Amino acid sequence: MSAPLLQVEHLSKSYGGVQAVRDVSFTLRAGEILALIGPNGAGKSTCFNMLNGQVRRDSGRVLIGGRDTAGLSPRRVWALGVGRTFQITATFASMSVRENVQVGCLSHQGALGRLAGYAGARAREEAEALLALVGMEDAAERPCGELAYGDLKRLELAVALSNAPGLLLMDEPTAGMAPADRVDLMRLVAAIARERRIGILFTEHDMDVVFEHADRVMVLDRGRLIAEGAPEAVRRDPLVQRTYLGEGLLYEKGAA
Amino acid sequence: MKLAVSDLRAWYGPAQILFDVALDVGPGEVVALLGRNGAGKSTTFKAIVGLVERRGRVAFEGRDLGAAETHAIARAGLGYVPEERRIFTELTVAENLEVGRQAPRPGAPTWEPETLYRLFPNLSEMRNRPGGRMSGGEQQMLTIARTLMGNPSLVLLDEPSEGLAPKIVEEMATAILAMKREGLSLLISEQNLHFAKLISDRAVILERGRVRFAGTMAELEADETVRDSFLAM
Amino acid sequence: MDFLVVQFLTGLAGASSLFLVASGLSIIFGVTRIVNFAHGAFYMLGAYAAYSLTERWEGALGFWGGIVAAAIGVAAVGALVEVTLLRRIYRAPELFQLLATFGVTLVVQDLSIILWGPEDLVGRRAPGFRSSISILGQQVPSYDLFLIALGPLVLGLIWLLFHRTRFGVLVRAATQDRDMVAALGVNQRWLFTGVFALGVFLAALGGALQLPRDAVSHTMDLRIIVEVFVVVVIGGLGSVAGAYVAALIVAELNAFGILVLPQVSLVLVFAVMAIVLVVRPYGLFGRPEGPPRTGTAGLIRPWRPFSGGERIAVAVGLVAAAALPLVGGSYLLSVGAEIAIFCLFAASLQLLMSAGGIASFGHAAYFGLGSYGAALAAKTLGWPLPAALAAGAALGTAGAALFGWFCVRLSGVYFAMLTLAFAQIAWSIAFQWTSVTGGDNGILGIWPPPWAGSPAAFYWIALALAAGGIAALRVIAFSPFGYALRAVRDSALKAEAVGISRRAVQWTAFVVAGGFAALAGALFAYLKGSVFPDNLAIPLSVDGLVMVLLGGVETVTGAVVGAVLFRALTIVLMSYTDYSKLVLGLLVVVLVVAFPKGVVGSLQGLRPPWRRAAAPPVAVPAR
Numbered sequence A: 001m002s003a004p005l006l007q008v009e010h011l012s013k014s015y016g017g018v019q020a021v022r023d024v025s026f027t028l029r030a031g032e033i034l035a036l037i038g039p040n041g042a043g044k045s046t047c048f049n050m051l052n053g054q055v056r057r058d059s060g061r062v063l064i065g066g067r068d069t070a071g072l073s074p075r076r077v078w079a080l081g082v083g084r085t086f087q088i089t090a091t092f093a094s095m096s097v098r099e100n101v102q103v104g105c106l107s108h109q110g111a112l113g114r115l116a117g118y119a120g121a122r123a124r125e126e127a128e129a130l131l132a133l134v135g136m137e138d139a140a141e142r143p144c145g146e147l148a149y150g151d152l153k154r155l156e157l158a159v160a161l162s163n164a165p166g167l168l169l170m171d172e173p174t175a176g177m178a179p180a181d182r183v184d185l186m187r188l189v190a191a192i193a194r195e196r197r198i199g200i201l202f203t204e205h206d207m208d209v210v211f212e213h214a215d216r217v218m219v220l221d222r223g224r225l226i227a228e229g230a231p232e233a234v235r236r237d238p239l240v241q242r243t244y245l246g247e248g249l250l251y252e253k254g255a256a
Numbered sequence B: 001m002k003l004a005v006s007d008l009r010a011w012y013g014p015a016q017i018l019f020d021v022a023l024d025v026g027p028g029e030v031v032a033l034l035g036r037n038g039a040g041k042s043t044t045f046k047a048i049v050g051l052v053e054r055r056g057r058v059a060f061e062g063r064d065l066g067a068a069e070t071h072a073i074a075r076a077g078l079g080y081v082p083e084e085r086r087i088f089t090e091l092t093v094a095e096n097l098e099v100g101r102q103a104p105r106p107g108a109p110t111w112e113p114e115t116l117y118r119l120f121p122n123l124s125e126m127r128n129r130p131g132g133r134m135s136g137g138e139q140q141m142l143t144i145a146r147t148l149m150g151n152p153s154l155v156l157l158d159e160p161s162e163g164l165a166p167k168i169v170e171e172m173a174t175a176i177l178a179m180k181r182e183g184l185s186l187l188i189s190e191q192n193l194h195f196a197k198l199i200s201d202r203a204v205i206l207e208r209g210r211v212r213f214a215g216t217m218a219e220l221e222a223d224e225t226v227r228d229s230f231l232a233m
Numbered sequence C: 001m002d003f004l005v006v007q008f009l010t011g012l013a014g015a016s017s018l019f020l021v022a023s024g025l026s027i028i029f030g031v032t033r034i035v036n037f038a039h040g041a042f043y044m045l046g047a048y049a050a051y052s053l054t055e056r057w058e059g060a061l062g063f064w065g066g067i068v069a070a071a072i073g074v075a076a077v078g079a080l081v082e083v084t085l086l087r088r089i090y091r092a093p094e095l096f097q098l099l100a101t102f103g104v105t106l107v108v109q110d111l112s113i114i115l116w117g118p119e120d121l122v123g124r125r126a127p128g129f130r131s132s133i134s135i136l137g138q139q140v141p142s143y144d145l146f147l148i149a150l151g152p153l154v155l156g157l158i159w160l161l162f163h164r165t166r167f168g169v170l171v172r173a174a175t176q177d178r179d180m181v182a183a184l185g186v187n188q189r190w191l192f193t194g195v196f197a198l199g200v201f202l203a204a205l206g207g208a209l210q211l212p213r214d215a216v217s218h219t220m221d222l223r224i225i226v227e228v229f230v231v232v233v234i235g236g237l238g239s240v241a242g243a244y245v246a247a248l249i250v251a252e253l254n255a256f257g258i259l260v261l262p263q264v265s266l267v268l269v270f271a272v273m274a275i276v277l278v279v280r281p282y283g284l285f286g287r288p289e290g291p292p293r294t295g296t297a298g299l300i301r302p303w304r305p306f307s308g309g310e311r312i313a314v315a316v317g318l319v320a321a322a323a324l325p326l327v328g329g330s331y332l333l334s335v336g337a338e339i340a341i342f343c344l345f346a347a348s349l350q351l352l353m354s355a356g357g358i359a360s361f362g363h364a365a366y367f368g369l370g371s372y373g374a375a376l377a378a379k380t381l382g383w384p385l386p387a388a389l390a391a392g393a394a395l396g397t398a399g400a401a402l403f404g405w406f407c408v409r410l411s412g413v414y415f416a417m418l419t420l421a422f423a424q425i426a427w428s429i430a431f432q433w434t435s436v437t438g439g440d441n442g443i444l445g446i447w448p449p450p451w452a453g454s455p456a457a458f459y460w461i462a463l464a465l466a467a468g469g470i471a472a473l474r475v476i477a478f479s480p481f482g483y484a485l486r487a488v489r490d491s492a493l494k495a496e497a498v499g500i501s502r503r504a505v506q507w508t509a510f511v512v513a514g515g516f517a518a519l520a521g522a523l524f525a526y527l528k529g530s531v532f533p534d535n536l537a538i539p540l541s542v543d544g545l546v547m548v549l550l551g552g553v554e555t556v557t558g559a560v561v562g563a564v565l566f567r568a569l570t571i572v573l574m575s576y577t578d579y580s581k582l583v584l585g586l587l588v589v590v591l592v593v594a595f596p597k598g599v600v601g602s603l604q605g606l607r608p609p610w611r612r613a614a615a616p617p618v619a620v621p622a623r
Helices: A044-051 A074-079 A097-108 A125-132 A151-162 A179-196 A205-214 A232-234 A240-244 B041-048 B070-075 B093-100 B113-119 B136-147 B166-181 B194-197 B217-222 B224-231 C002-032 C040-056 C059-084 C094-116 C142-164 C166-176 C180-181 C188-209 C222-233 C240-261 C260-281 C308-322 C330-355 C363-381 C386-409 C411-432 C453-479 C482-489 C490-499 C501-530 C538-551 C559-576 C578-593 C599-607
Strands: A006-015 A018-028 A034-035 A060-065 A084-087 A167-171 A199-203 A216-221 A222-229 B003-012 B015-025 B030-034 B053-060 B078-081 B154-158 B183-190 B201-206 B210-216 C134-135 C139-140
Touching: A006 A044, A006 B166, A018 A044, A018 A060, A018 A199, A018 A222, A034 A044, A034 A179, A034 A205, A034 B041, A034 B136, A044 A167, A044 A199, A074 A084, A074 C490, A084 A151, A084 B030, A097 A125, A097 A151, A097 C482, A125 A151, A125 C188, A151 A167, A151 A179, A167 A179, A179 A199, A179 A205, A179 A222, A179 B003, A216 A240, A222 A240, A222 C180, A232 A240, B003 B041, B015 B030, B015 B041, B015 B210, B041 B053, B041 B078, B041 B154, B041 B183, B041 C578, B070 B078, B070 C180, B078 B136, B093 B113, B093 C166, B113 B136, B113 B166, B136 B154, B136 B166, B166 B183, B166 B194, B183 B217, B194 B217, B194 C222, B201 B217, B210 B217, B217 B224, C002 C040, C002 C134, C002 C139, C002 C142, C002 C166, C002 C222, C002 C240, C002 C482, C040 C094, C040 C188, C040 C222, C094 C222, C094 C411, C094 C482, C094 C538, C094 C578, C134 C142, C139 C142, C142 C166, C142 C240, C166 C180, C166 C188, C180 C188, C188 C222, C222 C240, C222 C260, C240 C260, C260 C386, C260 C411, C330 C453, C330 C482, C330 C501, C330 C538, C330 C559, C363 C386, C363 C411, C363 C501, C363 C538, C386 C501, C411 C538, C453 C482, C453 C501, C453 C599, C482 C490, C482 C501, C490 C501, C490 C538, C538 C559, C538 C578, C559 C578
Parallel strands: A034 A199, A034 A216, A084 A167, A167 A199, B030 B183, B030 B201, B078 B154, B154 B183
Antiparallel strands: A006 A018, A006 A060, A216 A222, B003 B015, B003 B053, B201 B210, C134 C139
């Protein structure tokens, strides 16, 4: 059997004496959708930032396609075929929607060092194909700054797909969206993942999204993985109910 | 009315975030401001205290503060606890409280560090600890205590339960109810309807910068359509 | 050995003044987030005011009273500047604030010449500290020992003020989060004024205390500001303790550097700074800055290349410019060539500021290196005009590659300060290395060969090279590389996440911009027939910034329009007044106050649609 797409072993990180992530291990296979949930401050973002090289880990290993990513910067991790979207959308605000995707495509082609030739005319078809994939082909010419929040999230997805990634890291992909849009976006993500055999790791607070789309769910609390498994099993786990889903006082029973 | 807001509009740069928001808070009342991420709850608070560009009427104890500056609004007795906590991480707990200190004010409960340490027992054990070396829950307690040092008669509390473990949230609810007993009025923004139910008398729901519902908690409880379309808890 | 001890003590004494000024700068920056360029001007004013007061008041009381009164008086002037000028622009981009305080510096320079004359002034010795004390058989001035004791004393007093008084606690709180302090009922306005006055007091005291050691001159402001920038960059902006440690390091490097390598003592200090920054990008005691105030919430229109109609308009403009020799005499042609050269200079800076979002405060360094490169190639090596121009451009490019390598490791105000510091280094090399550069006398007699010698011929050469250079810069702005540069500016985080290296991209832009600036400088050497250290001095760097801001920092090549306007204006001004710095400084201040949201942001509605293509209001880059 070949190496799993993503293999995390004993990952730890502390900030000024506070352990943000302790001894986290898990694997993710191609085409699998894995959710990482837990209370705010549980270490989800730190975990994410270590996976894509933004934060240096204290100890442990992260293997992407069998390759250890120790010491790699985010752009090197991207070159390994990892796409990333951010909790608070990050886009290139001075560019049009298509130009945002073009930057990703040109970077993937290694063409961003060229000092001549109008970039707006390059990698146009690739960019338009990706926009069509996320249903934004009609917005290609619009300035990125005038997009609604849900559209920005879809644009981010298109940019994240521009290097044909095998692994997609999505930090709260539906935060701040209306319920109907959330479901649409996640269905889109799930369809793309299955079709292209992309492994997806995402964090999320919306339990509807988590339980509908994840193949597996991991629960992080105070930096430690406290549960991992199929959505139904995690939902019923008494420890998870106590620390995150709650005992009914603060969260809807059953519906959670 | 303690606080009567009407026609409140606010902007971030050229983007308008609030559209004619109206709400009020009676003396000694706790009002919950509900709505999703991005509905405009935090912006409403920032607009009331003048931290974003805004127009409209903000009548506080009969005085219009709609054009007043932030520090003047705080000096009038309107306290604000921001969502991101924003404690001064370099300062000790005691120094954080010192920044918030203002003279006692008639018609509002008066707080001293010692009374606050009794209300938030965790804090009294760490008076000389820098704010940056406290847990999220302790920071949340400190930011509330710091605002109370200004002896406000009304406090705007932005998402006090956000990111806290349920156990701490329950302690928070206890503290809020204690503040209410002292005679304080509170306007609390919240995403967690269950927490809101524990502490509030009335609710106002915002969506996309507009008020979509205002009524008692019981009315909100009865109105399933409102809950489903604007809260989606 | 004994001599080394004395040299060490001399260094310590120098550290005290440096610390006073640097701590003031650091305190002001911590709370107001303004890098107060005028800090050197206040230091100089402190020295001048102390000179006047101690000359008038007699005795020991008169002397020490005069020193303290001078510092208090200058602090009051500082408070006035804060209330009338800075208060209006706290919400403006950082670049505008630096520019405004630079305007104040220019005004003070000319005012000090008007008030105290151009000559250096030698003040009284300090009563009670006129003697020397013998230490290890060497004579050490007792005043030096007084200064050595003063540094830690002031450090201790500042610590007490910040940790044991309510004012200090509020200042520390405001350093971290100004809005939150306001929301707790503190009137920030007076807090800011108080902090600014305190910082200026320290600067002026530092200047006044130099009186017994050194002559007072009207160049001491720029001399100290560069050293102070180095100190706060090494120590970390906003850290008073860091300022003390860094002041010690810098002063000792100065003291011993003169012994070891007298010619390059300044370079030694900068080498140490470079090492510190590479290891700790926010200085020894500094912390990462918060995100800069850029506010990109507004709707931003993507840049577009010229349409067919616009190309025709540009071509018509060029043809009209090329026809100038048909109507103008030699003076007008020389003015025209100068304007063309500055258009290229401004356009090169604009690539950095607009597409790159990074504001170099020392862009003149590369212009000047171009001038010197061309002049040396022509004079010493006897190269012909084209080869000399190429040599100039090559020298500037090499300089930009070297300095830029360090600069792009930083961001925000650190970047701006480091570019300025490097420009000042280049300036002092040109000034001090007389055997090669001729020092203050410059290099004279650089004339074009006969085929290019007529005013019309040289004008055409300048116009062609400038137009070609600007066109190339425009092509680069729209190239894949230009997109990468803008991507880094828009969101460094996102750019890194799609495989773009911020440093590599910004460094390349820095080198390209430096190269074109150097070409402009090389042309300038031939236009004037001479090269002086002024060609790389700070005022020229600021001219570049003003031209870009005037033309529109959010445009692709609007700086060309800004350069035409600004250069024409200054040429007119120079012929009417002896106090060009005063006028220029006031102009900068008025410009900044009148358009706090950015010049072009305020004028946008008045401009034709083809000029409205926009990028975000950018001052200094995000990390």
